[in-house]
Amino acid sequence: MKEIKKYFESRIGNYSFYFEDLNSGFVYGYNENVKMTAAGCMKLPIAIALLKEVENLNFNLNDKILIGQEDKVYGTGILHEFLEREYTLYELMVAMLIQSDNTASNKIINLVGKEKINESIREMGLKNTVLNRRTSDEIYDDNNDENITTSYDLCKCWKILFEKKYLNQELSDMLIDILKRQQLKNKSALYIPDDLKSNISNKTGDKKAVENDTMFINIEKGTFAFSVMSNEIPNSVYGIVTIAKAGKMMWDNITNYWS
Secondary structure, three states: OHHHHHHHHOOOOEEEEEEEEOOOOOEEEEOOOOOEEOHHHHHHHHHHHHHHHHHOOOOOOOOEEEEOHHHOOOOOOOHHHOOOEEEEHHHHHHHHHHOOOHHHHHHHHHHHOHHHHHHHHHHOOOOOOEOOOOOOOOOOOOHHHOOEEOHHHHHHHHHHHHHOOOOOHHHHHHHHHHHHOOOOOOOOOOOOOHHHHHHEEEEEEEEOOEEEEEEEEEEOOEEEEEEEEEEOOOOHHHHHHHHHHHHHHHHHHHHHHOO
8 A cells, every 4th residue: 555655756746545354454545634625525424414313213214305496516426407496315315315405405505504524523523623614605715614524534533433433333224325326436446347346335525626536446356445535636626546556556455356
């Protein structure tokens, strides 16, 4: 994994990554506790917080939620293109995770509450993760307004789901399964063979000068969590290429050194 660190040091921008073998406990990281803009990766801890409320019987995934014109947020997602209608809470969660739908994300934040989500984040032990705001079309120049996390905390989300110590088994497995259907596997997972991509759950995030990806890999060789975060990159293509090459290095390590 040292070659990933050296590679990031040679690239323009700031990077962090964290890798953990969830079976053996082997870990390797670089700037893994440096707080960075979460972008769409924030939707992973939001989803865990929502499902904790479902487990506590405060919500039901079959609850019907109205999405009106005033709820629509542009950017990623597709719900803003549809007429006013009701969705189940499950449908909103799936849209938030698979399409990174901002309208669905904001509605879920409104329903659960920002403070309740941050309380759940603290309960999970995500010490450097904070939900500061909803998703919006505005560009925030003040980092205090950004949603913040770290590559370590994102991997810890996968560990929490894998160990089923925060959510029950049904809800943990449900979330991992939904994120296997994530449509964007063009970053860390780009060079992983296509026939194994169905064993990968991931959540990407991006905005101006930011590209992130966090993933959970469950294959015969073992179960792994891997997160990469970046900021101050020249453009999105540069960031995606950088993360994809780092993902290939990570995958080559698993292929060559894990049996």
